[in-house]
Amino acid sequence: xxxxxxxxxxxxxxxxxxxxxxxxxxxxxxxxxxxxxxxxxxxxxxxxxxxxxxxxxxxxxxxxxxxxxxxxxxxxxxxxxxxxxxxxxxxxxxxxxxxxxxxxxxxxxxxxxxxxxxxxxxxxxxxxxxxxxxxxxxxxxxxxxxxxxx
Numbered sequence: 001x002x003x004x005x006x007x008x009x010x011x012x013x014x015x016x017x018x019x020x021x022x023x024x025x026x027x028x029x030x031x032x033x034x035x036x037x038x039x040x041x042x043x044x045x046x047x048x049x050x051x052x053x054x055x056x057x058x059x060x061x062x063x064x065x066x067x068x069x070x071x072x073x074x075x076x077x078x079x080x081x082x083x084x085x086x087x088x089x090x091x092x093x094x095x096x097x098x099x100x101x102x103x104x105x106x107x108x109x110x111x112x113x114x115x116x117x118x119x120x121x122x123x124x125x126x127x128x129x130x131x132x133x134x135x136x137x138x139x140x141x142x143x144x145x146x147x148x149x150x
Contacts, residue, residue: 029131031092032085037066038148043073045143053081053145059118061086061101066147069098071136072106073147074118083136083147084121088114090129106133 039062043050052058056077064070070086088108091097099106099116105124107115115124121133139146 029089029134031097031131032068032087032089032134034149035068036149039066039146041144041146043145043147045145050145057104059101062147067134067136067149068093071147072099072101072118073138073145074104076119079140081138081140081145082119082121083138084116084118085134085136087134088116089131089134090114090123090127 042062043053043060045051045054050060053060053073053075056075059072059074062071062073067085068087071083072086074082074084076082084106086099086101086106087093088097088099088110091108091110091114094110096110097108099108101118104118105115106118107113112128114127114129116122116127116133117124118133121135123129123132136147136149
């Protein structure tokens with residue numbers, strides 16, 4: 001009887017746990033549509049536009065063929081690559097909501113100049129809104145870095 005009770009409790013805990021993998025990527029943000037894309041073998045670190053991704057604390061920007069307004073891919077060192085949408089997640093899509101990257105910060109051109117860290121995707125102090133940057137999946141195989149959204 002005791003084993004059955006423990007098994008029941010374990011099952012309830014497993015079923016009640018929420019899977020946050022989809023929420024981290026799609027985050028149900030009313031401002032950002034969920035476009036599917038895949039860079040395939042576009043980002044080849046042996047090619048000039050992408051060699052910066054061989055060195056920590058560098059980034060490249062992919063144009064609007066990827067994501068909504070483009071994607072920033074940031075290399076933090078080791079196996080740590082991050083990719084984020086270049087649309088402000090706390091604004092409706094408009095011209096000023098496209099983010100501009102300088103250093104490790106991405107800032108919108110709207111009057112409130114919301115700013116986000118491209119290493120973590122988190123808003124900087126003083127930035128209002130409920131959302132961090134929309135994160136995309138990243139995989140590195142040899143010289144190729146693939147970024148995608150399902």
